[in-house]
Amino acid sequence: MPAFAPFRPMGLTHGVHRMLLPLFIALGATGAVVLAWAVSPWWWWAAAVLLALTALAVRDLAQRRHAVLRNRPLLGHLRFLPRPDDGDVRGIVYERAGGVEAEEPFGTGLDLYGNGYEYLEPSMCPVEMPDEPPVVRVGGPDCTQPYDMALLNVSAMSFGALSSHAILALSRGAALGGFAHDTGEGGLSDHHLRGGGDLIWEIGSGYFGCRTPEGGFEAREFADKAALPEVKCVSLKLSQGAQPGIGGVLPGAKVSAEIARARGAPKGEAVVSPPYHRVFSTPRELVCFLARMRELAGGKPTGFKLCVGSRRQFLAVCKAMLAEGVSPDFIVVDGAEGGTGAAPPEFAASLGTPLTEGLITVHNALVGTGLRDRVRIGASGRVATGSDIVKRLAQGADYTNAARAMMFALGCLQARRCHTNTCPVGVATQDPRRVRALDVADKSARVHRYQRATVRSASRIMAAMGVRDPAELGPHQLLRRTDPATVRSYAQLYEWLEPGVLLAEPPASWEADWKAADPDAF
Ligand SMILES: Cc1cc2nc3c(=O)[nH]c(=O)nc-3n(C[C@H](O)[C@H](O)[C@H](O)COP(=O)(O)O)c2cc1C
Incomplete structure (x- = not known):
């Protein structure tokens, strides 16, 4: 044991x-x-x-309101006892999900003079907050069915990692609030579709839901499912911040009839996602595959998700886009600080670029190659509050996704048992008794309220900064204390490329990577 x-x-x-x-x-x-x-x-x-x-x-x-009390009568009341790593983020999410305006009396308890403290720049001339939450249009020149993305959406989490009731509650929450719900790489399940929310259908290296018996990509099945009206965008997962560069195995014991159906794999047999994709092995092949996905999806927005590794490799993909005249409609940058259902601790702790650097690299590479106008950037990695959203937009993102904050909205207590099938609140388990304790009507309303209040908070912050359109945000508006006597803006802290500069005259700091980037080899 x-x-x-x-x-x-x-x-x-x-x-x-x-x-x-x-x-x-x-x-x-x-x-x-x-x-x-x-x-x-x-x-x-x-x-x-x-x-x-x-x-x-x-x-x-x-009672039906608290799954944890149904699953753990009496003991569940101890859930609010503080834990060693308890920040106030979970509390804010719970309050917003519960419909309580998360406000604090008496001012902040943060150390504003400590190194690393960050703040946004308020304006001397704030503006009115918009009545409607802002959205971002996703869809480049080759997309025929653009999608208006909310500033905060449900990040990829599969049916398999999460329970059927959790998936259904997320999808219904997304439908209530008009935001997007990423299916995760475990396939497009009935629970995703029944909820009625806008879906981003993600496929990973296992091609679940559009998989040949040998584990390859099955184009016909992909096209049929991508044509469903609930599917608004399709996404190719290259890597995930908490576990970049490893695939996965879902043990046969967990491959129930339902999960087998969603994944397009035989029931009771282990399903393997290899660490690499079979459909491409060079940047050019990746870009061409994305173009094929978009064509098969009837022109719906098509993108990919990655945790950034080598800058040279990402530049190679940009060169391939330029050479082929094809670009994705969106790229989701996942930070190394991201979450997972299960990953080796070394991978979560030691591999991959944190979100700030990953995001700025991708933004700069697209600006420097003149591609930024065609490609929207999504950001994920510990986004949970309105200020998290605004900070990521100031660093170069167009919209954000949240996974663990959405789990909190579903009632997750951070018991850290996602990988043991014994989640006490029925969120990350396939045990039918535990799953039943999660009340879908209650939790979908919580997901909706949390997303609405958080985007509202982001809109309010932008209005206080004098910003009417999220696209006006820039790195000069986000400041960071670097030592007790110095505060610098992100515009000063990082290098920001001019549009097209890599094509004309790459700056010395980018020149070696740009030269070494090869569209025909990673
Ligand atoms: C339980 C769980 C399951 C996940 N499954 C997937 C997945 O199937 N595909 C994927 O791209 N990312 C997956 N992720 C990663 C999230 O989508 C997200 O990128 C990451 O957790 C960072 O967001 P967060 O900090 O808001 O959790 C999963 C995360 C969690 C917590």
């Missing part, structure tokens, strides 16, 4: 397990009543406490 595996009495199902504590307490209460009659009236005190706990346990089991 691993040292920190959660204790579970052997041989007991979850249903029996969750009833044990209430049963013991009810038995204790009965015993105390008997003793009060037979031995001493002092036992009434113990009986009163135990009867009250029994009543609370019955209420926990009967």
